[in-house]
Each structure stands twice: as C-alpha cells, then as structure tokens.
Amino acid sequence: MTLQEEDDDPEDEEEACSFLVALMQKDRRRYRRQGQDMHTVGFAIYEFKGCQSVHLKKDFFLKHSSCARSESFINLREVSTRLRLPPGEYLVVPSTFEPGKEADFVLRIFTEKQSATEELDDEVVAHFEDEEDITERDIDDSFRAMFAKLSGEDMEISVRELMTILNRVVTKHKDLKTDGFSMESCRGMVNMMDKDGTSRLGIIEFQILWNKIKKWLEIFRQFDLDMSGCMSSYEMRMALESAGFKLNNRLNQVLVARYAENEAIDFDNFVCCLVKLEAMFKAFQQLDKDGTGSVEMNITEWLYLTMCG
Structure with missing residues (x-):
C-alpha cells in the first residue's frame, strides 16, 4: 500500500x-x-x-x-x-x-x-541444476547389484516395479507420514526420466531419479520444521523454493489444494508435486525457444502437454 x-x-x-x-x-x-x-x-x-x-x-x-x-x-x-x-x-x-x-x-x-495498492508476490521462475552426466562406469557395484535384483531379467524398471521399490523405501523411514506412491505418480516419474521412449527405466535413468529422490527427501526433512512427518502450506512454499521453484501466491494455493490432505502435504505428494513442476517447466522451456516467456500451441500440442506432461 x-x-x-x-x-x-x-x-x-x-x-x-x-x-x-x-x-x-x-x-x-x-x-x-x-x-x-x-x-x-x-x-x-x-x-x-x-x-x-x-x-x-x-x-x-x-x-x-x-x-x-x-x-x-x-x-x-x-x-x-x-x-x-x-x-x-x-x-x-x-x-x-x-x-x-x-x-x-x-x-x-x-x-x-x-x-x-499491489499484491506482494514472487515472479514465477524455475532454476534447474545441470543434468547429471552419468555413464555406466560411474555406477558403483552395490547400486548395480541392487538394480539387477529389483529390475529382474530385462534389467529395466517398469512403473509398477518403481512403485513397489519406492513404497518399500518410504516404509523404512518411520519419521515420514505417507500413504505410499500411486501408479499415477510413478508413471509421472518414469515419463520424466525415460529418454529412449520405452516407458521403462534403465540403470542410468534410475540412478539419476534415485539421486533426485534422495535430494528431495533431504529438502522435505529440512523444511518439516515441526518434525510432524508432513508439511504445512508455509513449509511447502519454502521447500519448493529450495528445490528451485519460485511460484506466486495463486500457484502455491493451487498446489496445496491439489496435493494436500487435511491441510498437510506428505512425502509422496511432495515428490509428485516436484515431478509435475519439473516436467511442466521443462516442457514450456522447450516450446519457448526464444525465451520470451510466452508460447503458442495448437489443440493437439496442448492436449499432449496437459495429458502426457
């Protein structure tokens, strides 16, 4: 004012x-x-x-x-x-x-x-770390052995296998409140990491995703200020910013309405939110080749982006 x-x-x-x-x-x-x-x-x-x-x-x-x-x-x-x-x-x-x-x-x-009068608010921006340049030689033997055990004979992880793996992991962390990862959320992770269009994750793709999830777990614990195992909308906003996403008030309200249950965001919903944000920001950046902050698309591109993004 x-x-x-x-x-x-x-x-x-x-x-x-x-x-x-x-x-x-x-x-x-x-x-x-x-x-x-x-x-x-x-x-x-x-x-x-x-x-x-x-x-x-x-x-x-x-x-x-x-x-x-x-x-x-x-x-x-x-x-x-x-x-x-x-x-x-x-x-x-x-x-x-x-x-x-x-x-x-x-x-x-x-x-x-x-x-x-004017509303005090953040500009909408995303800052991504440089993509990890991982080769098969960078993967240690223990991770390779774990991947072989989890993936089976085809040495690739499907959406259902990813859901099983992540839900086994989060149940071991008793400080996290979670209902478990759904097929929809795991499908979003696979789509984000799948570079060869197989709808499955190879060992390098899974290693990169695994590193992301470990980083997001650290952020979640850092901003779960009351150590309740879930985050409030205030904690969620700070956590998203720490993960590289600066959003305005309206977008934060939309995300809380979408991912909160009983006004609290648990770990699996936090990860789902980050996956969706990263996928949508990167899709927009690919369309905004001139960096103008706006894009044009036809109905087919719009449907592909919103239904598959």
Missing part, C-alpha cells in the same frame, strides 16, 4: 494520511453449518520499501516491528480499523490469531486521498 498524499486539514500539523482497513472472512456461514466457528482475525502493518516481486520470509518479520495494527484480533466476520500514517509504502498483513489456520478473506483499503 502506497500512501501518496497527506490529509487536507489546516488545523492538523502532523503530516499524515487517513485510511481505513477492513478485513472480512469469506464463506464462514457455509462453514458454520458444518460446525466451524469464525476464525479470530486481525492485521498488522509494516513499513516496507523495495521490490514488489518478492515473497517476504520469516526473517523480515523477526527484524521489523509493525507500525500499526488492528485494534484487536477478534472472531467476527469483519474487523476494521481507521488509522493515520505518514506518506510512504506499507505492507498490510492479515492473519489469524492462532498459527496454522487457513481461510479465504477479502482485504479492503479506503483512503481519503490518492493511494495505490
């Missing part, structure tokens, strides 16, 4: 801008019929100048105090407060009083003089 002009009050010597902030909870009548009460909500305001294309992390709020806030946090449908601040740039942060609560809201700002 940018307050640009101070009030026209000749008797007021203070250079300040009057404004009103109203925070309203959405769809609470529907949730009340389901036995849920209103959340206790309010907002805080911080001085903030700088780039708009950024999602502020916890460090910012630990190092900066709010310059204004709602009169109280209360479990009403709407909380509003009239405030006065000097001209400048400010960040309005609505929140529930209790941590970990999620809900839809409407934030309205009324000003007496000229002002501007």
Whole structure:
C-alpha cells in the first residue's frame, strides 16, 4: 500500500494520511453449518520499501516491528480499523490469531486521498541444476547389484516395479507420514526420466531419479520444521523454493489444494508435486525457444502437454 498524499486539514500539523482497513472472512456461514466457528482475525502493518516481486520470509518479520495494527484480533466476520500514517509504502498483513489456520478473506483499503495498492508476490521462475552426466562406469557395484535384483531379467524398471521399490523405501523411514506412491505418480516419474521412449527405466535413468529422490527427501526433512512427518502450506512454499521453484501466491494455493490432505502435504505428494513442476517447466522451456516467456500451441500440442506432461 502506497500512501501518496497527506490529509487536507489546516488545523492538523502532523503530516499524515487517513485510511481505513477492513478485513472480512469469506464463506464462514457455509462453514458454520458444518460446525466451524469464525476464525479470530486481525492485521498488522509494516513499513516496507523495495521490490514488489518478492515473497517476504520469516526473517523480515523477526527484524521489523509493525507500525500499526488492528485494534484487536477478534472472531467476527469483519474487523476494521481507521488509522493515520505518514506518506510512504506499507505492507498490510492479515492473519489469524492462532498459527496454522487457513481461510479465504477479502482485504479492503479506503483512503481519503490518492493511494495505490499491489499484491506482494514472487515472479514465477524455475532454476534447474545441470543434468547429471552419468555413464555406466560411474555406477558403483552395490547400486548395480541392487538394480539387477529389483529390475529382474530385462534389467529395466517398469512403473509398477518403481512403485513397489519406492513404497518399500518410504516404509523404512518411520519419521515420514505417507500413504505410499500411486501408479499415477510413478508413471509421472518414469515419463520424466525415460529418454529412449520405452516407458521403462534403465540403470542410468534410475540412478539419476534415485539421486533426485534422495535430494528431495533431504529438502522435505529440512523444511518439516515441526518434525510432524508432513508439511504445512508455509513449509511447502519454502521447500519448493529450495528445490528451485519460485511460484506466486495463486500457484502455491493451487498446489496445496491439489496435493494436500487435511491441510498437510506428505512425502509422496511432495515428490509428485516436484515431478509435475519439473516436467511442466521443462516442457514450456522447450516450446519457448526464444525465451520470451510466452508460447503458442495448437489443440493437439496442448492436449499432449496437459495429458502426457
């Protein structure tokens, strides 16, 4: 929020801008019929100048105090407060009083003089590490023996075999909450790694996938801050960024709605999300040959990308 002009009050010597902030909870009548009460909500305001294309992390709020806030946090449908601040740039942060609560809201700002508002958000970008250049000589004997035991006589791993392998692995990690990998998620992994079009993974393809999963497991454990075995939407956003994906608010909300169960993301859904993101970003980059950030495609290309990507 940018307050640009101070009030026209000749008797007021203070250079300040009057404004009103109203925070309203959405769809609470529907949730009340389901036995849920209103959340206790309010907002805080911080001085903030700088780039708009950024999602502020916890460090910012630990190092900066709010310059204004709602009169109280209360479990009403709407909380509003009239405030006065000097001209400048400010960040309005609505929140529930209790941590970990999620809900839809409407934030309205009324000003007496000229002002501007904008959502503070990240640009959508992905950073991939260079593809591993692995040859058969780089694979150690223990991994080769494991692969031979898992793959059988054809020395290739099918979608079903991959599902069996991954589910055996995750059951050994008691700190992870997971319902197990599905055929759909394993098919996505095979499609992402399959370079020769056989719909199966050879030993090099499986080695690269195995390294990815080990890296993603480290990220999952790092950002499972409460060590619950699953991640909240807040932890998920930080984990995705650590994995190389910087997404905006709307995309993060879509991913949480798609991959969360009871507002929590378990390990197999986290891996499925990363596989899908990597596949879709790389597919887009192949189509965007000029690096313009936009592509054109016909219906056949669109269907192939969305159905098979």
